Amino acid sequence: MKITHACLFLGMMLISLPGFGACGSYSEVPMDGGLEDRSNPQAPKVIHSNTITKFSLHFAEDGNIGVPASEPKDSQPPFPAGRYTLSAERHGAQAHFLLVCDRYGTVTPLRFAKDLPASALDELQAIIQKHKLAAINGSSLRNSALGTALSFHVDYDTDETLSVYAEGGASTLPPGWCGTTVFLEFFTAKLDAGNRLIPPxxxxxxxxxxxxxxxxxxxxxxxxxxxxxxxxxxxxxxxxxxxxxxxxxxxxxxxxxxxxxxxxxxxxxxxxxxxxxxxxxxxxxxxxxxxxxxxxxxxxxxxxxxxxxxxxxxxxxxxxxxxxxxxxxxxx
Structure with a gap:
């Protein structure tokens, strides 16, 4: 089977993405066609709190994600392929938001950070509720295919947690996952990153x-x-x-x-x-x-x-x- 440069690069990227690889949830790559299901069936499918204390989303995008919905289609290039980290943490009346994009073929990752009113976390929670992500809480799947790398985790003030993990092919994403673009567009808008978050x-x-x-x-x-x-x-x-x-x-x-x-x-x-x-x-x-x-x-x-x-x-x-x-x- 011929392996393309893009596939090889994505495979290398999975090793270095937080939560993926030898130091992540799994220690060995599944056999061809195999599926490792380490989902937690006891994970609650209802989150009672609406108060996020920490939010993190790590994912890899091997192709162009698309122009932000808020922008005219010809106003700028689509989001770049690369490794992304989106995070937010509550600090009293404020929340620290961070977006890091390590674009393929570049030297220095793009980094955007800003302290925002804590109400921005409420808007983030509204996205989670709109897409009913609590219903897929605890999903953790991995197979030997390439194309998907996702680690999603949210902590609440009640000590409740919401998490989704996927690595391998598209089949490791649970039905009901809303995709990463909705969160990327939210962070891009909040951090005014649209003019710089472009392909290299x-x-x-x-x-x-x-x-x-x-x-x-x-x-x-x-x-x-x-x-x-x-x-x-x-x-x-x-x-x-x-x-x-x-x-x-x-x-x-x-x-x-x-x-x-x-x-x-x-x-x-x-x-x-x-x-x-x-x-x-x-x-x-x-x-x-x-x-x-x-x-x-x-x-x-x-x-x-x-x-x-x-x-x-x-x-x-x-x-x-x-x-x-x-x-x-x-x-x-």
Whole structure:
């Protein structure tokens, strides 16, 4: 049987996800086709308290989850594939909320944290009640397939607990499980994470040209391996007779840390560039004016294409300059 890179990566991910692997609930992988059922039949199917003291949800997502329901479908890329941790803990009148996403093919996990009024936990409890999750309390299933990794646990002020564990294939998820997206969307909205919780940047290009032709082109691409920590930087410049049919170009290529792509992501999120990408062209194009083109390509699809002939907001010159600095800083 042929095993894809994605399957191998998910299998490795299960080992490192909290609650999964040798240090988790199970010590050995079931035989092919086998199902380990360690569910607790005595777990109460009714939770009397509505007061959450601790909430945690760990899961792995091997594909794009989808754009948050609160966002227009073309406003940003879908949620990224990776390992997620959502947690919340009550501290008196406040609650500490945390969202961590360790995206595949990146170096630094995304982390969002905020102290919110404790009433946010009541909203979280409303989701649990709406989907009647107490009815599947105590479910704990594992098999040898790939695709599912889930650890869900809630503590209440009455010492009642609610838990669901699943590892392996989709069949390990109990009927009635609401899915992870509803919780991810809730945490994303509460922590204002929508602009940054996106698939990793795969490549970025920055090209400057004028009436004579190309001045230079800067490109930054991730290496074509998911676990790579490097990126490839290329700078292309004309060597002579710029703008002429027989002009030549030279390209310099070096390796740089993968974090440089993630620095560009921060800039795109800071200025919310997804909202700029479909703006129309200006009516006052000047032929001899410098022309700048910037393209972001994201893993799993989605891109942002911007150029200086668009009707961009006034701060676009600041953005373009910041992107150029981020591309070239500490490279030359």
């Amino acid at each position: 940047l795969r490549s970025c290009s920055y090209a400057l040209s004028n009436s004579k032709g190309l001045v230079y082109c800067l490109e930054l691409n991730s290496e074509p391996y998911q676990d790579s920590k490097r990126a490839i930087f290329k700078e292309t410049r004309p060597t002579q007779n710029a703008g002429q049919p027989d002009s030549e170009q030279t390209t310099k290529t070096i390796y740089v840390p993968r974090e440089k792509l993630e620095a560009l992501e921060e800039i795109a999120a800071k200025y919310q560039l997804w909202k700029w990408k479909d703006l129309p062209s200006r009516d006052d194009d000047v032929d001899d004016q410098d022309f700048i083109s910037i393209v972001f390509n994201y893993s799993g699809g989605g891109n942002i294409c911007l150029d200086s002939n668009q009707e961009l907001p006034p701060e676009y010159e600041e953005v373009f300059a910041e992107l150029r600095r981020a591309l070239t800083m500490r490279i030359k």
